[in-house]
Amino acid sequence: MAETVEESYETTVRRKVVRTSMKIEETSSTTKTTTMTTPAKLYGKDLSEYEEIDVDDLLNKLTAEEINILAKEVDPDDSFLPPSQRCSYDCEKDPTGPLNRKQLIEHINKQAIETPDKPELKPYVPGVVRGKKWIPPPQPMKEQEADEQIAIDLGDEYEQALSSASQDEIIDLAAILGFHSMMNQDQYHASLLNKGQPVGLGWDGITKATKQKIFPMEPPNPNDPDETIQKVEDDEPKYIDLNWNNIKNISNEKFDKLFGALEKNTHLETLSLANTGMTDREAEKLAELLEKNDTIRVVNVETNLISPSGIVRLIKSLLKLKSVEEFRASNQRSQVLGNKIEMEITQLIEKNPTLLRLGLHLEYNDARHRIATHLQRNIDTNRRMVKANYQITIDSTGKAIKIAQTA
Numbered sequence: 001m002a003e004t005v006e007e008s009y010e011t012t013v014r015r016k017v018v019r020t021s022m023k024i025e026e027t028s029s030t031t032k033t034t035t036m037t038t039p040a041k042l043y044g045k046d047l048s049e050y051e052e053i054d055v056d057d058l059l060n061k062l063t064a065e066e067i068n069i070l071a072k073e074v075d076p077d078d079s080f081l082p083p084s085q086r087c088s089y090d091c092e093k094d095p096t097g098p099l100n101r102k103q104l105i106e107h108i109n110k111q112a113i114e115t116p117d118k119p120e121l122k123p124y125v126p127g128v129v130r131g132k133k134w135i136p137p138p139q140p141m142k143e144q145e146a147d148e149q150i151a152i153d154l155g156d157e158y159e160q161a162l163s164s165a166s167q168d169e170i171i172d173l174a175a176i177l178g179f180h181s182m183m184n185q186d187q188y189h190a191s192l193l194n195k196g197q198p199v200g201l202g203w204d205g206i207t208k209a210t211k212q213k214i215f216p217m218e219p220p221n222p223n224d225p226d227e228t229i230q231k232v233e234d235d236e237p238k239y240i241d242l243n244w245n246n247i248k249n250i251s252n253e254k255f256d257k258l259f260g261a262l263e264k265n266t267h268l269e270t271l272s273l274a275n276t277g278m279t280d281r282e283a284e285k286l287a288e289l290l291e292k293n294d295t296i297r298v299v300n301v302e303t304n305l306i307s308p309s310g311i312v313r314l315i316k317s318l319l320k321l322k323s324v325e326e327f328r329a330s331n332q333r334s335q336v337l338g339n340k341i342e343m344e345i346t347q348l349i350e351k352n353p354t355l356l357r358l359g360l361h362l363e364y365n366d367a368r369h370r371i372a373t374h375l376q377r378n379i380d381t382n383r384r385m386v387k388a389n390y391q392i393t394i395d396s397t398g399k400a401i402k403i404a405q406t407a
Contacts, residue, residue, distance in 0.1 A: 232261040241270040259289045275303040283310035287317035298326040305333045308341040328359030342367040
């Protein structure tokens with residue numbers, strides 16, 4: 001036996017017609033159909049007599065004035081209609097000319113100034129409340145209980161120690177417990193460094209801003225680029241650190257001459273080129289150098305004009321000989337590298353087994369975490385290799401008395 005229950009509800013708001021019907025149909029050896037109709041009502045009145053009325057025909061019979069009156073009474077409440085069609089415009093005057101916003105604002109301001117203020121029903125008298133005074137409602141019971149002071153029993157020993165403690169000791173205790181809002185910066189640092197509290201800065205003292213420490217300007221770099229290039233070309237054994245940091249207006253010819261001399265140098269270990277105005281052109285030359293020189297251990301090209309692709313090229317060049325242990329290239333022309341560049345740098349770093357330190361600003365946590373994990377692994381591997389290459393003799397007190405390099 002199959003049963004089908006069909007319910008249909010039809011509601012028409014515009015025509016004020018509500019029709020409800022329910023039909024039950026049974027399918028079996030015998031078929032039975034039952035139909036029940038509930039008359040629709042509005043405000044208790046039967047609306048069945050309006051079911052056959054054609055609303056469109058009724059609207060066509062109305063005059064323009066009647067349609068206007070009807071439009072004022074009905075709000076379509078349709079957000080898809082423009083406001084000009086949803087709002088009734090009652091102004092019947094003809095426009096006197098084009099809209100001049102400046103003159104309109106001046107006219108409104110003039111009318112506001114010339115219109116006298118309406119007299120107050122009750123004049124203002126200082127100290128006299130006009131009307132009913134507003135009294136705030138009482139607080140809920142829970143808030144009142146929270147405002148009450150909480151009594152804590154610390155014990156006789158702690159209460160005696162705190163009652164006899166001085167202001168300086170209480171400030172030191174607040175610094176140890178981490179109550180930073182109870183003290184200023186000078187008090188906090190004095191407590192941690194055990195220097196004694198500054199005079200006149202107790203609980204009742206006036207908190208003053210800490211004076212800024214004035215540091216002298218860094219002196220200009222005394223190194224002469226031409227002299228350093230000559231030392232690199234001569235391959236002096238004692239010249240292992242080249243420092244061109246903060247030297248301005250270095251020409252492309254000097255960069256090319258330096259990189260050309262470093263290709264044959266076998267003693268230089270630290271190459272510092274921070275804030276020298278390097279661009280992608282010099283970065284490409286440096287990358288070609290790092291693929292040929294196996295003695296350089298530290299490379300610093302911070303605060304330059306190298307693009308993200310140039311940084312990727314430099315890091316990729318470190319995989320050629322795998323001799324560089326520290327590479328720094330932060331604070332370039334583009335502060336944000338982007339997710340694609342950072343992931344590419346991460347993959348290159350994870351392939352480098354000798355890099356121990358990387359100075360580069362990374363925005364994404366995934367890249368930072370993976371690079372930090374890999375660098376720590378390289379540091380641990382390097383430490384084990386150093387211990388394996390040296391034989392350490394320890395005396396009975398635990399101090400190393402002899403360190404010998406194994407064969």
